[in-house]
Amino acid sequence: MSDENNLPKNGDESLHTSVPVTGMYKEWFLDYASYVILERAVPAIEDGLKPVQRRIMHAMKEMDDGRFNKVANIIGQSMQFHPHGDASIGDAIVNIGQKELLIETQGNWGDVRTGDRAAAARYIEARLSKFALEVLFNAQTTEWQLSYDGRKREPVTLPVKFPLLLAQGVEGIAVGLSTKILPHNFCELILASIEILKGNRSNVLPDFITGGFADFSEYNEGLRGGKVKVRARIEEDDSKTLLIKDIPFGVTTDTLIDSILKANEKGKIKIKKVVDNTAKDVEIAIQLAPGVSPDVTIDALYAFTDCEVSISPNACVIIKDTPVFLNVNDILDYNTKQTRALLKRELEIRKAELLEKLLFSSLEKIFIENRIYRDIEECTTWDDVLKAIDAGLEPYKPDFYREITTDDLVRLTEIKIKRISKFDAFKADELMNRLQDELKEVNHHLRHLTDYAIAYYENLLTKYGKGRERKTEIRTFDAIQANTVAASNAKLYVNRTDGFVGYGLKKDEFVCDCSDLDDIIVIRKDGVCMVSKIQEKNFMGKDILHVAVFRKGDERMVYNYIYLDGASGRAMVKRFQVLAVTRDKEYLLTKGSKGSKHLYLTANPNGEAEIITVYLTQGAKARVKVFDFDFASIEIKGRGAGGNILTRYPIRKIQLKMEGVSTLGGINIYYDPIVGRLNTDERGKLIGNFLGDDRILVCYKSGDYELTTFELTNRYDVANVILIEKFNPDKVLSAIYFDGASKTYYIKRFQIETTTLNKNFNFISDHKNSYLKLVSTEKQPQARVTLAKGKEEEVMEYDLDMLIDIKGWKALGNKLSTYEVKELSLIETKKPDVKKDTETDENDNEAESDDDIEIGSTIDLSVKKDDEEQLGLF
Template sequence: MNQETPDTTLGLSNVNHLERLYDGWFLDYASYVILDRAVPYFEDGLKPVQRRILHSMFENHDGRYQKVATIVGRTMAYHPHGDASIGDALVGLGQKNLLIDTQGNWGNPYTGDRAAAPRYIEGRLTPFAVDVVFNPETTEWIPSYDGRSEEPVTLPVKFPLLLAQGVDGIAVGLSTSILPHNFRELCEASIACLRGKKFTLYPDFFTGGIIDVTDYNDGQRGGKVKVRAKIEKVDNKTLAIREIPYGTTTVSLIESIVKANDKGKIKIKHVDDNTSQGVEILVHLQPGTDPQVAIDALYAFTDCEKSLSPCTCVIIDKHPKFVGVSDILKLNTEHTVKLLEWELANELKHLEDKWHMTTLEKIFIEKEVYEVIKKAKDREQIIRLVREGLTPYLKRLHRQTVTDEEIGKLIEIPIRRISHYDREKADQLLKELEESIATCKYNQEHIIDYAVNHFKNILKKYGEGKERRTQIAEFGKVNAVHVALANQKLYVNRKEGFVGTGMKKEEYLFDVSEYDDLIVFKADGSFKVVKVSDKDFVGKDIILVEKFNKDDERHIYNVIHQDGKDGYAYIKRFNVGGVTRDKDYYMGKNKPGSKILYMSSNMNGEAEVVEVILKPRPRIKLNFEVDFSEVEVKGRGALGNIVSKYPVKTVKRLRKGVSTLGARVLYFDAPSGIVSTQKKGDCLGEFGENDKLLIIKQDGSARVHTMADPILVGSNIKYLHKYDPAQVFTVLYFEGSNFNYMVKRFNLEGCPMTTEFSVVSDHKDTKLIELFATDDARELMEYQVGREVQKEELDLTEIAEVKGYKALGSKFTAKKIKRVSRISPADPFSDGSGESEGSSEDPSLF
C-alpha cells in the first residue's frame, strides 16, 4: 500500500523547519559580526579586515611601495568581502600614521576629504610595524575562508596597539568605542605595569585640541570626556581655530558655526577655511562683538565642544568583554611578555642548534671523520660509518645524539671548504654562540627586565615626534544663558496673562534669548518661573516680568502683601532661589482675595523706605513710614512681618535705598573662566558696587570689568584683581618688533574702561614673560656668552621708570638671554584685605 507523502509546501512542518533555521542563523550571524567583523581582539587590537590587510602586506613586503589596488586584491584572498570594505579599512589604517607608510593622496582626516582611487596611491609597512607586529614563528595560523592558504588568528603584536590606534565598531547587541592614546605614554605605562607601579592613561588625539578627562572612568561604559577646539584670538575682530575636537572635521565644524549664526546664537561676518596640512579656520566677528563671549558661544552652540562616550569592549578568550583601558594595557603587557618568552625560546633553540651543528662540523673536519667516506659503498653505509667516527666525541656536545639529517649535512660539505677550514674562526664563532646562548638564558630568567628594555627601545627608536598633542585641562560647562545673544523681543498682555516672543501687537518688555528663564509675578500674590516661548499663559493681572537666575543670591524682592480678602498686611524680603518651572508659588497662604500692595525688584539687595497709607478709620493714624532695611531677608515661603491689621489703601516709595547685603565676595572658577559670587574656585576678596575687576591674560591683553554677577573672563589668566588705577605694574616681555627683551613699569590711569587693551605691544611675535604687581620684581637672568652661561639677579624696578601703559619700556641688555627665572613670589589673586571702600553713591544695577 502506497503511503501519501504530505504536502508541506505551506504546511506546519515547513514553518517549524524555517523557525529552527532562523533561530540558529541569527545566533550565528550575531556571533560572526561580534567575533569576525566589528569588535577587535585584545591581543593585536585589530579587526579581521585590518589583520588580513597587514598580513598580506607583510607577505609581499620588500621595503618598496605597493599600489593600494594591489594590496586590496591580495587581501581579498583572505577576506570574504568586497574591495570597498578592504579599501576603506586600508585608508583608515594609513591615516593613523603608525603601521603604514603612505604615498600619494590618502585623503585628509582634518577636512574629511576622501583618498584618491586605489590605483593612484601607494603604501608600505613602517619600520615600527615590521619590528613589532610580525613574527611568523610566534603566530597561530588557521585556514583562510576558502582553504587555499593560511591566515593568522591574531598578529603577535608586542605593543598595546589597540589603545594607540583606538577603534569604533557596532555589532549585534553591543558596540565598542575605544579612544586613541598617546604612543609614548603607552610605553611608559607598560614599563610602570611591569614594575608593579601605578599608571593612568588618558586619550590623545591626532587632531589636538583640549580634553577634560574628569569623568573618563578608565574608558568604561558610563564614562565620558569633553573635547574642545583650540580657539585663539587673532585680534578683536578675528578668531582662529587651529586644532579641532576629535570626531569632527573642518567641514562639519564650519557648518555648525554657520548654522548657529543663522539661528542668531552667535554673531559672525563670515568664516574662512585655510586648512591644508594643518587646520586653520578664521572666524570673523561682527563689529562690537566681545571675542571672549564669542569664544564661549562657539563652545556652547557649535561643534567646537563635543562630548564623547567611550565604551571599551574587546574580544578576550573568544568572548566580548567590557573592561577598562588600564585592564587592556595590563593584558597587552602580559601578552607581550608571553610573546617575548616565546621568541626567546625560539631564539635559544636556533642558537643551540647552530652551536650543535658547528661543533659537529668542527669534530667532523678536525678529527678527519670524513675519511671513512672512502670505505663506504652506499649512503646508508656512509651514515653508519660517520656516526661511528663521531661517537667518541659526543661527550663534547650538549645534546649527545646525532640525527641522520645532521650527518647528511656533514657529508655534503664541499671538499674546498674542508681544505680551507679555519679553526680559529670556528672557535670564535662557537664562543660568540655560547655568549648569545648565555644572554638568551639570562633574558629568560629576567624576563621582566627584558620586557622593560623592549618598551624602552620602542620608545627610543620610534617615540620621536609622538609627543602628546591633546592638552589635558578641566573646563566647566559653558552656561548658554551667559553667552546666548538676546535676539528675540519679549511681549506681555498683562490683563489676559500672556507672555511670549510672538505677540508683536502687545506691550514690549525687553530682549531675551531662547535659553532665558522668566519669573512672572501676578496681582494675586502668586508667581511662577517659565521658559521663553512664542506664547505662554501664566495667569491674569501680571504686575512684573523679569529674567530669572536661580543662582543669583543677591537679587532681593521687597514686598508688602495682603493675605486674604480681609487679612492683615505683611512685609517681607526674600530671594526666590531654586524653583520648579511652571509651578505656582505664593506670597502668603493662597487665601482668596490675597493681593500685592507694593513690590520692588532689587538686583543687589537694596532696601527703600516707603509710606503706607491706610483706608480712613476713626482714631487711627492713616499714614506711616516703613523702612525695608529693618526687615530681615528670608525664604520665599515666609509669610512676613505684620505691617498693619487694618486695610491698606496704598503704598508709596519715599526714598531709594542702599544694599543691605554688604560687599560681594567674588570667586574665580578657572575651568569655566567665570568670576561670580558662587563659592567655586579661588576667592578674589570683597568687591563693592563701584569696584571694578582687572584681568590681564598671558598674551598681555587686559580688560577692566564693571561689577556684575557673573563676569565671563575666559582662560589663560595671568593676573586677576580689583582694579586700582594707581597700581604700578612691572612687566618683562620680548618685543617682537626689535627682537629685544624689554622692561616697562606703568599704571593704568586713563586705560579703556569698556574695551580690551594690551599692556605690551601688539606685534605678533611679542610675548609677555613675567608680570609683577608688587615692588618685589626680581628675576634671575642667564646669558649665553660664547660657551659660558653667566647668571645675574636683577631688580626690574630699577631698570625702568613708571610711565603709561602704552610706553614701550627699556631695553636692559645686549647679551643673548638663554633663560629667565622668577625669584619674587607669584602675585595672589586676592589682595587679602577682605575689605572694600564704601561709597556714598547709589549702587549701580546690572
C-alpha cells in the same frame, strides 16, 4: 543522493506539510550574530585588529619589497584572504592609512579633518611603515590557520609587541553589540607600559589626531557609561573675529560649519559670516555681528554647535572567541604582558637557533680537524658511513647540549670537499666565540626579561616617538548654561489683564528681549509667584504685576513686597529672593489668608532698597497718617516668609519717595585656574569684592596686560595667565621679562595708563622669543635671583622698587644684571586673608511667625510704648 522514486510528486500531502522555523531562526540568528561579532566588527585583544585589517596587513607583508604598491593591487591581494568585496577592503585600508601609524601613504588619502574622501584605489599607493615591520610580524611566533577557501594560510592574530588597539582606537557595530575604543597617545602608551612593567598601575587617557580640548573627568576608563567631552580650540583674533584652530574628534570642518550656520539661523548665536580657511592647518574664521561679545559667543558655540561634542566609549574586545568588556587600563596591562611574553618567546627561539649553530659549528670543526671524513672512505654502505662518523664523534658527545641525531650526521656528509680543504680553524673559533657571546646576551635577557622589555619599549619611543606628542589638551570644562549664553532671538510680551505671556503676543505689551530657552517668572495680584518655560503663548494667571526672564540662583535679584493679610488686616512687608523653584508650580507670597491682596511690589536686580511714603486712610484711628519706610531696615528672607508688620491700619496709597541703593554690597569674584573662568561659587582664588565699575587686571606670559569687566562669561587662557587681580589704578606693576633679541632679562616698573577694556597691550619687547618671567603689584616686591659668575653661582635678593624708577608702560626698562641669570623667582609676602563683605544667614529662607518685630519701632528708638498709639504707627 535521494532516489528519484522517493521525491514528492504533485498532489502528495507532504508538499503542503508545515515546518516550524522557530528553532531554525534561533540557531541561524545566533550563528549570524556570532559571525558578525567575531569576524567583522570587534577587534581581537591580542593585536587590536579586526579580521579585514589583519588580512590587509598580512597581504601587504607578503607583497613587501620596500616599494609602494597601488592600493588597488593591495585590495586584490587581500581578497585572497578576505571573503568580502573590494569596497570594504579599500575603506579599511584608507582608514588605517589615515591614522598614520602602520602604513606609509602616497597620493591623496583624504582628510579626516575636512571629511574629504581619498582618491580612487588605482591612484593612491601604500607600503608598510618601518614601525609596522618591526612590531607586527614574526612568522615564528605567529599562529596560522587556513583562509576561508582553504587555499591560503593566514594568521589567527598577529604577534603585535605594542598596545596597537589603544593607539589606533576602533569602532564597530555588530548584532546586539558594539565597541568604541578611543585612540590614545603613542608616547604615553609606551611610558604607561613601562610603568606597568615596573609594577605600577597605569591610567591612560585618549588623544585625538584632530587636537582640541578634552575633559576626561567622566571617562570611566573607557567602559560603557563613560563620557568624554571634546571642544574645538577657539581663539579670539580680535573683538570682531573668532578663529577655530582645532576641531573635535569625529567632527569635520563641513559639519562644524553647518552646525554653526544652523545655530545662527535659529538665533542661538549672532554672526555675520563663516569662512573656511583650512589648508595645512584647520582655520575657520567667524565674523561676529556688531555689539556681540566674543566671550559669550565662544560659550554659545560650545553650547549650541558641534564645537563641543560628547563621546561615549564602550571598550569591548574579543578574548578566546568571546566578546569581553574591559577598561582601557586592563587592555593595556594585557598587551604589555603579551609583549613581554612575545619577547621571551623570540629570545627562546633565538637561543635555540644559536645553540643549534654552535652545535653544528662544533661538529663541523671536530669532523674536519680530526679528519673523520677520511674514516668514511673505506665504507661501502650508507649505514657504515653514518656509523663511522658517529664513532668518530663519540669522545665529544658529553660536551654537547643534546644528543647527536642521524640528521646531524647526514648534514656532516653534505659538507663539500672545497669547504673542507679551505677550512680555517681560527675563523671557525671566531664564529663560535661570537655565537657564544650572543648566546650569553640572550641568556642575560631571559634572566632579566622585564628590563629587556623596558629597554624594548624605550627603543620604540626613541625611534618612532618624535612627532607623536599629545595633540589634545586635557582640561576640566566648566558647565555652560545654555540660556545664559544664548543670543536674544525672541521678544517677550505680556497681556497683564488676561494673564498671557509669550513671544507670540506681538500686539500686546513688550517686556524685554529674550531667548527661546529662557524661563519666565510672573508675580500676580493674588500674591502668587510662578515660573514657566517661555512659549509662544502661555496662560500664567490673570492680573499680572511683574513679568521678567528668570535666572536660577540669582542672589542679586531682590523683591520688595507689601501685602494686606486678609486674616489679621495688617499690612505686611518683606524682602525676598526667588532662587530655585519647580516649573509651573504656584508659590504663595502671602500667608494665604482669604482676602489677602497686593499693595506694593518692586523687582531690584542688584538688591536695591528704596524709601517709600505710606498714606493711611482718612478714617484710620492713627494720628500720624503719613510716614516713611526704608526697605533697607529689614533683612532679605525667603519667598515663603510671612514678613514684618508695616501697620495695623488700612492703607490708602503707597508712593516711592527715594530710589534706593544696593544693600548687598559688592560681589565676591573668584578665579578658577583650572577652567580659566570667573565664578561666585568660591571655586579657586578670591580676586576681590566688585561693584559696578570695578575692573580686573590680567597679565599674560606673552608680555601683554588686559583690563576686563568682572562678567562671569569672561574667558582667560589658563596656560598664559601669570597674574589676575582686581585692578587698582594707583598700583605699580613691577615686571621682569626676557628679551629675545639680547637674550637678557630686563626689569621695569610702570602704572596702567590705558582704560580700553578687553584689549591686550604689550609692555615688553616685541621679539618673538620675548616673554614675561614675573610680575607683581606689591608695594615693595622682592625677587630671588641666581647669577652665574664664572664657574660659581651666587644667589641675590633684590628689592625691585629700588632698582628702577616708575616709567611709562611702553618703556624698555633696565637690564636686571650683567651676569647670566640662571634662576628667577618672586619672594612671596604673606597677605592677610580677604574676608567676604557679605554673609548669608542659613535661616534666611525660613518663613517668619506672627510674632515678627513691628516696623514702626525701628524708625525712632526713643519712642515710649505709651506713645505708640498716638504716633499712629500701629
